[in-house]
Amino acid sequence: MTPSRKVAIEKSSDFGKDFPVPKAERHSLIRPSLEDEIASAIQEGILGGQWNPGERLVEMELAQYFGVSQGTIRGALKYLQAGGLVEHRPRRGNFVISISEEDIRDISLMRDTLESLGAQLAAERISSEGEARLYEVVDEMRQASKQHQRQRLLELDLRFHRTVVEIADSRLLQDMYRRLEGPALLFLRMADGFYQEPQAIVDLHEPLLEAICSGDSARAYELARRHTDPDAGRLTGRYRK
Amino acid sequence: MTPSRKVAIEKSSDFGKDFPVPKAERHSLIRPSLEDEIASAIQEGILGGQWNPGERLVEMELAQYFGVSQGTIRGALKYLQAGGLVEHRPRRGNFVISISEEDIRDISLMRDTLESLGAQLAAERISSEGEARLYEVVDEMRQASKQHQRQRLLELDLRFHRTVVEIADSRLLQDMYRRLEGPALLFLRMADGFYQEPQAIVDLHEPLLEAICSGDSARAYELARRHTDPDAGRLTGRYRK
DNA sequence: TATTTATTATTGATAATCACTAATCAAGTA
DNA sequence: TACTTGATTAGTGATTATCAATAATAAATA
Known part of the structure; x- marks a missing residue:
C-alpha cells in the first residue's frame, strides 16, 4: 500500500548536478x-x-x-x-494475478531473502520509535495467538516485517517488499492460514524483536531466515497433495 | 527494460477460480x-x-x-x-532520481542479495540455451577486459546477472531485479567505472558461470555474493572522500 | 468438425478542457 | 536583513469525448 512515501531529502553530496530542493518539500x-x-x-x-x-x-x-x-x-x-x-x-x-506453485515457492524464498536483509539493517539502525512500533505488532500477535486467530496472525507476521523493512530505511528494499507483499497477502487469504501453529509464529518473532532492538544484526539476520530450510519444502509439499 | 514479458500460462493447479486462458495467448x-x-x-x-x-x-x-x-x-x-x-x-x-550515499550502499547490498539468490536458482534450472547465453556474455567480458573497457565491463556484469535472473525463472525476482538495474546503471555511468580491476571481474564470473552450468547451486550462491564483505566498505569509503 | 468470416467489446492513443496546487517573485512589513 | 503576504504562472490531477486497432466471441460456411 504505502500510498504516500516519505520523500527523501537529497543532500549536497548526491551524485549529479545539484537541482534545488524546494522549501515546501519539508x-x-x-x-x-x-x-x-x-x-x-x-x-x-x-x-x-x-x-x-x-x-x-x-x-x-x-x-x-x-x-x-x-x-x-x-x-x-x-x-x-x-x-x-x-x-x-x-x-x-x-x-x-493467479498464483502458481512456482509463485508460492518464490514468495517464500523472497520473504526469507528480503526479511532477513531487512532484519539485519533494522538492527543496525533501530530507534526508540521503531522499537515501540515493533513491540506493538508483537503484542497484537500475542493476542491473536491466544484467540487462535490464525489468519490474522499470518497477516501480522507480514506487518511485522514490513515495519522492520521501514525501519531498515532503504528505498530499494521497501519497494521490493511492496512488490512481494501483495501477492503474499493474496496467497495467505486464499490458502486460509493452513500452516504453522499460532504459538510458533509468536515464538519466532519475540527473539527476533529482541535481536533487532539490541542491535544484534547477525542474530537478527539468522532468525529472520526461517522458511527456507524447514518450512519451504513442507509448505509446497503440503500444498501439492 | 524487459518491455515485453513472457506471459505465464496458468496451470489448472493454480489457486482461485479457473478463468479460461484464451487461445490467442499462446x-x-x-x-x-x-x-x-x-x-x-x-x-x-x-x-x-x-x-x-x-x-x-x-x-x-x-x-x-x-x-x-x-x-x-x-x-x-x-x-x-x-x-x-x-x-x-x-x-x-x-x-x-538522485543517488545518495545510502542508495549506493543499498544498491550494492541488493545486488549481492538478489544476484546470489538468482545464481542459486539458475544453477538448479539451467538449460543448454541458458548456458549459451551466459557463455556469450562472458565472452564479451573477456574482450572488453582485453581492451580495458572498464565502463562496458561493468555493464556486462549487470547484463550477466540479469541473464542469470531470467534463467532463474521467477517473476518476483525478475521484477525486483528490474527495480534494481535502472538505478545501478545510472550510478555506474555517473561514477564512470571507478572501482575494481577489469580482469578481476572476468575472474569472478568465469567460476560463477561454471558453477551455474554444473548445477552447483551452493557454490554459485557463494560466488555471487561478492560485494558485501570486501568491497562494500571500500566502495562507499572511496566515494566519501 | 474445423475453418473462415463477421460482430462486438475493449484497449491504445489523442485532444481539449478545467480545477487545483506549488513554485516564484514582488511588495510590504517588522 | 529577514519574514510575511499576495498575485502570477506553470504544471499536475482529473474529466470527457473521440477514433483506430485489435482480441474475443458468435455466426456462417466448407
Whole structure:
C-alpha cells in the first residue's frame, strides 16, 4: 500500500548536478491522489475476494463502479501492476494475478531473502520509535495467538516485517517488499492460514524483536531466515497433495 | 527494460477460480506498446545524460519532444517509476532520481542479495540455451577486459546477472531485479567505472558461470555474493572522500 | 468438425478542457 | 536583513469525448 512515501531529502553530496530542493518539500504531509485511493480500494477488493485470481479487470466497468474516469482507473491499475497484484497484457487488458506453485515457492524464498536483509539493517539502525512500533505488532500477535486467530496472525507476521523493512530505511528494499507483499497477502487469504501453529509464529518473532532492538544484526539476520530450510519444502509439499 | 514479458500460462493447479486462458495467448509475440517504447527512450535519455539526476520531467515538454500525447507520457513515466529511475511526487511532478550515499550502499547490498539468490536458482534450472547465453556474455567480458573497457565491463556484469535472473525463472525476482538495474546503471555511468580491476571481474564470473552450468547451486550462491564483505566498505569509503 | 468470416467489446492513443496546487517573485512589513 | 503576504504562472490531477486497432466471441460456411 504505502500510498504516500516519505520523500527523501537529497543532500549536497548526491551524485549529479545539484537541482534545488524546494522549501515546501519539508513540511508536506502528502495527501494521496485520487488514483492512489482507487488503487487501494481495488487492492482491498482483490484481497477481499471481490475480484478473483485470473479475473479480468475492465477499465470502463471499474470507472463506473468507482465513479471516476477511465484515465484514473488506468493509473490505479498501473500502480497495482507495480505491486504485483495485477498483470497487464498488451491489447488484452488487466488481470488479477493467479498464483502458481512456482509463485508460492518464490514468495517464500523472497520473504526469507528480503526479511532477513531487512532484519539485519533494522538492527543496525533501530530507534526508540521503531522499537515501540515493533513491540506493538508483537503484542497484537500475542493476542491473536491466544484467540487462535490464525489468519490474522499470518497477516501480522507480514506487518511485522514490513515495519522492520521501514525501519531498515532503504528505498530499494521497501519497494521490493511492496512488490512481494501483495501477492503474499493474496496467497495467505486464499490458502486460509493452513500452516504453522499460532504459538510458533509468536515464538519466532519475540527473539527476533529482541535481536533487532539490541542491535544484534547477525542474530537478527539468522532468525529472520526461517522458511527456507524447514518450512519451504513442507509448505509446497503440503500444498501439492 | 524487459518491455515485453513472457506471459505465464496458468496451470489448472493454480489457486482461485479457473478463468479460461484464451487461445490467442499462446502464439502472441507481444508487440510493445507505444508507451513502452517511449519509456525505453526516456530511460536511455536518463542513462545517457540527456536528463540529469534530480531534474524535473515535465509531461507536456516530453509529449512535444516525442510527438505523443500527454497521456502516453504519463504512462511511460509510471513505468519508469516502477523501475526506480523516476520519482513521482504528488502534485509536484516527476523527477529523475538522485543517488545518495545510502542508495549506493543499498544498491550494492541488493545486488549481492538478489544476484546470489538468482545464481542459486539458475544453477538448479539451467538449460543448454541458458548456458549459451551466459557463455556469450562472458565472452564479451573477456574482450572488453582485453581492451580495458572498464565502463562496458561493468555493464556486462549487470547484463550477466540479469541473464542469470531470467534463467532463474521467477517473476518476483525478475521484477525486483528490474527495480534494481535502472538505478545501478545510472550510478555506474555517473561514477564512470571507478572501482575494481577489469580482469578481476572476468575472474569472478568465469567460476560463477561454471558453477551455474554444473548445477552447483551452493557454490554459485557463494560466488555471487561478492560485494558485501570486501568491497562494500571500500566502495562507499572511496566515494566519501 | 474445423475453418473462415463477421460482430462486438475493449484497449491504445489523442485532444481539449478545467480545477487545483506549488513554485516564484514582488511588495510590504517588522 | 529577514519574514510575511499576495498575485502570477506553470504544471499536475482529473474529466470527457473521440477514433483506430485489435482480441474475443458468435455466426456462417466448407
